[in-house]
Amino acid sequence: MHPREFVAFIAALMGVNALGVDLMLPALADIGHDLAVSAANHRQWIVTVYMMGFGLGQLLYGPLADRYGRRPVLIVTLAGFVGASVFAASAATFPALLGARLLQGLMSASTRVLAVAIVRDTASGRQMARTMSIAQMIFFIVPIMAPTLGQGLLAFGPWRFIFYALGGFAAFVLSWTLLRVPETLAAERRVTISLANLRANYRQTLTNRYSAGYAVAASLTFGGIIAFVSSAQQIFVDEFGAGDRFTLLFALCAGAMGCASFANSRLVERLGTRLISQAAVLALIALSVLHLLVITAGWETLVSYIVFQALSMTCIGLCGSNFGAMAMEPVGHIAGTASSVQGFITSIGAVLVGSAIGQSYAGTTLPLALGYLAIGVAVLALVWVIEGGQLFRARMG
Template sequence: MNTSARPADAPKPALRLPEFVALMALMVAQLALSVDAMLPALPDIASDLGVTDLARTQMIISFLILGMAIGQLFYGPLSDAIGRKPAILSGLACFVLGAVISMQAETLTVMLIGRLIQGFGVSAPRIVSVALIRDQYIGRAMAQVMSFIMMVFILVPMLAPAVGQLILRFAGWRAIFGIFIGLAIIVGVWFGVRQPETLTRSKRHPFSWIRLWSSTVVVVTTPTAMWFTAATGFIMGAFLTYLSTSQAIFQDVYGVGDRFPLYFALLASAIGLASFTNSRLVMRFGTRRITYVAVSTFITAFAVLLLLALAQGGTPAFGLFMGLGAVGFFGVGLLFGNLNAMAMQPLGQVAGLGAALVGSIGNFMAVPLSLLVGQFYNATPVPMLVAFVVYGGLALACMRQGMATHVDE
């Protein structure tokens, strides 16, 4: 690795690149694993906890995201005050506590409390690990490291449902939380023993409510940032709706049974392919053009699928659902990174807290949007598809407002 690509006063990376990438990828991947590995278990959890309303079962996914949205606002500033390692290790401990509570839950209320705590804790490795990487690498070196990490990370959404289903078959849904706990402990020990602190005491900033408030004011009064953050929230709302209802749609509506992880992985691979494609195209075409194409693709694909569903009694042919779904989710894969980059562009003076606030606001929007759609589930994909088209249209409207003041890079 070219050491000149690091800040002059940055600590020299103590781990060789392959080990560092593997460790950071596991850090980031715990969120996706905590969501996707649970999907095959939702019917069993509902049965054991006496839940008959599918919309309430979907909250098992939404509450994790809600906890993460809250945690981002806490762990970002905390890592600047006490260092990266204590922040990440405390987050992992919180994550384990939440998983233990959920694993032992006998009611949905206790389950949701555990998931909220789990999400709060997982926000630390998810968010602070990026700051830790930034402490050691900059410019092209950081881009290279992040690319390697994302290559590993993208495998998790593809494989996690299969892992969850395998555990479910042999040990029951509570054992899935045991996997979360075991992995968090392994990652915590590995990280604690092998990774040195990257934020020296001289660079730490005491936690300040005044500083947090002033940074929040800067973010929420920057129109470009807010419009693109709102667009991200609508797209996240659509995607969280899919995550929350995917098990029911694949297994209950289409009856795919144990093949659910396979079909889920196929649609997830469309997002991964889009992320790879975006890395190749964004420097050539710019974020503005790509996001317009992406959101138009997303809306068009799911609008066509909605019309086909309405014409076929509410449930389109499975091949059409998979084909047009892959096209639509390819658009999602192009949107996530670009919308976040455009939201962050005018926030250079508050980049650290700005990133946490942008992420949290988007997630705070996504959770109620997803829960709203869940109330209308009718054993067909129609409510989800309506939400995709409506939320995509609202995201496009927000993007148009943001573009009025955005300078493409």
């Protein structure tokens, strides 16, 4: 594949998951009404349950990809995602929809594991971080466009159309895989699935402080994204009464992450993953403190919220791909299994963090600002431990 096509494919693969999370956001109120969901906060489970499946599924796909190769696993799971999308579109009750969302998450988990593993098969270090940043820059366009696309689908039919569209996009990526994507794992690098091998690979991934530590750090920052996504509809529509501008305002906040990934792709090879990510964490803490002061003073408005949220998402965007690259660097020889374990840690941790913040929503942006401050402080402390008590003076990888 041409390098540009390769990056585009990785972005499309990651886009399956991004659309799975964001495409139905404008329809949450319609889904709640149609399926008799009594509490508004319960609608957030449509996002949260998906992410739970996304996290759990990653434990399975890494070992399978290391044994059978990346391509066969990807083909089977993309086909499964298409089927789960049809199941979701035909759900008659809220529990049935949640079951379909869980299945969607389980199937889309392969996209995260295999995107990282495929990139790691062909690159490492700063080059890997740069490739992932470019892919994520394209990928972040999806969350910007997804609510608008979802709103457009609602203009032509009920919320069930959204899930048919998800299945259609996954079918497109499946066709791309079948026609254009080669196997990136050489036969001599494949490992037999056994309890002994799994234990050894899991031990290597979990006992290396960079691998495990930066996976946990990524889970905390990713939790901030889930908290925003799951509560965005309530904040913009219920708190600020901006339902008619929801897709635009959501795009402004999500777009900041795309800009951050683009900047990271240009700067990471010159400045290093550590310098950029550590500076971004410090900036997130400072922004959160300022945001809390604005809220407690009674000065919070729609404009102030958008400014602080967009800047916070910029900081998170500067952390994500760099934390992922640093976590993968010492375990590249077991990229599939390591990616699955790290992805499980990142996704499940993010669900716990994001759900705790999102379910605390009570009509104000205070829980989100407090949550971001807690995330920033926790990540800074964790990075300090990972780097042996040094910040900025540590080896700049």
